[in-house]
Amino acid sequence: MLLSQAWETYESDKRIEGFSPQTLKAYKLQSSLLIRFFNDVQLDTITTDQLKAYLAKSSESLKPASLAHRNRFMKSLFRWSHEEGHIPKNPAAKIKEPKTGKRIPKFLTEMEIEHLREACCSPMEKALFEFMFSTGCRIGEIVSLDKNRINWSNRSAIVRGKGDKEREVYFNIRCDIWLRRYLDQRQDCNPAIFVTERYPHQMSIAQMRYIIKRISGRARINKNIHPHQLRHSYATHLLNIGAPLEAIQSLLGHEKSETTRIYAQVSGSLRQELYKKYF
Template identity: 30%
Template sequence: MKWKATLVKYRDADRIAVEFEKDPELIRRIKLIHDARWNPAKKYWHIPDTSENRARFRLVQKEDTEPSAEGQEQLRQFIRWLSAKRYSSNTIKTYSESLRLFLIYFRMKAVSEITNADVMDFNHDYILKNRFSASYQNQFTSAIKLYFRTIRNTNIEVDKIERPKKNKMLPNVLSKEEVKLILEAHANLKHKTMLSLIYSCGLRCSELLQLRPGDIDSKRNIVFIKEAKGKKDRITSLSPKILVLLRTYYALYKPKTYLFEGKERGSMYSAKSLQSVLKQALEKARIKKPVTLHWLRHSYATHLLESGTDLRYIQELLGHNSSRTTEIYTHVSTKNLQQIKSPFDDL
């Protein structure tokens, strides 16, 4: 996500101007910042000039955007520990950035002196004050709890660090008609095949990009997904229809290393480019919903459930650890709801 932040004056008040290309998610996130305003004349958002907002957009002095010397060393040790434990690169990046911001907040305090009360203050004065989401707070909590379990000299009681109450959000699901419009929008065979494979197998974006030609077993009609979320391998079914599409694609593109490669032969196709492929499909299909690639995975699971597939099989196909995660799709399936007659119809 590209943005540009600069210091500006607005009605004699110090503000931070934030410019970025129109993006529904970025607009939603900046609206969560207290007193965020849109300047229609200059085409940028502006927010209060506070230390928290400067840190958010990297506008503070260097000494204010880095942990103390002790904190920096602790951060390096934490990253080494995560790497030794074979955490994924995305998890290492997410956890280390969360810990970095936490240690910046307490840069004037020795790590050994940080207490559970300090963690509560951080949640109240940084997370809640800036109106960050519960999921963002939970991300911080995971990083902080894991970090304090790796060090000895601490006043923190890890088990007493509370997680935020989870929002009970339902997954976004497309109708089969909408999915068909999206998958048929592209004339480009590669783009069509990528989106089709995500939906037909219920793949995550990262899982699709990491696929190699050898992961497609056409004789057994399965896709072998290696080291997916949680470092787990799994297999998912391969429909005859998608197999025909894959064979046509393979004959034309002849991928070398990855099933879907970038501009340079042998390189992995980028997640950003894949998101652009979906965006273009939505424009061509004239679908106005803020669809993401993960919506295709949600739609796959819901459509399986509506067609009568057992929830236990859907759990295996999606690679969920808990059946409770998969059960959420029962709340968005419309198969049984459509059979319920509203009393309004009898009036």
């Protein structure tokens, strides 16, 4: 089986398993880079040493996190190929994950959140910002959310997260007010909760990112603001007011507790403030 054929079959299988379009898009890029490096050779001709050489070459230009992502795709593809019987043995089996180090998520202070809130100009911007911050949703979960998934009686929504898993998220009163105002002023019949301003259709991830960038430009915050920072800020806020990690894990939709535990490091700044206050 050729490398390109392996990718096509792998992609079909993972699509059926429920991999998100964003994950498959990222993996498609990685498959293209793999094919460019090896050419479209037979899968069973690739050796462990060749894969190590590929990663070594990649490490010259990639940051540790990007290298780890490339390695995960490569290991996943060859593990799947071996399990499906396309190759007699897995050449990536003994390749170890590169050390990336634990990076503390970048979050926004309460003051920065307020500056962003004041910089929102329209009901759409206010509704989008408040929904992102008060639910802690991933941007992909908001993009795919329809209006009929909102439960106004308890201010919640059912979102579809990673692995096609559904979970209930909650939003606050401020978000409720602006979301209702935004939806009430819309004239379109599109089912999506957020639509484009011109010729309304479901808003894309790129368009949502642009709106947050536009808001942050007005707020004049000296940071590169992106939607995932609002998710980090949501988790940090919950942690700082005493929410247990297990509850934060459930609200964020993290499958592994280790993913959530990194936020415990964020509270170091809070501990320092408490120390200065009481010691």
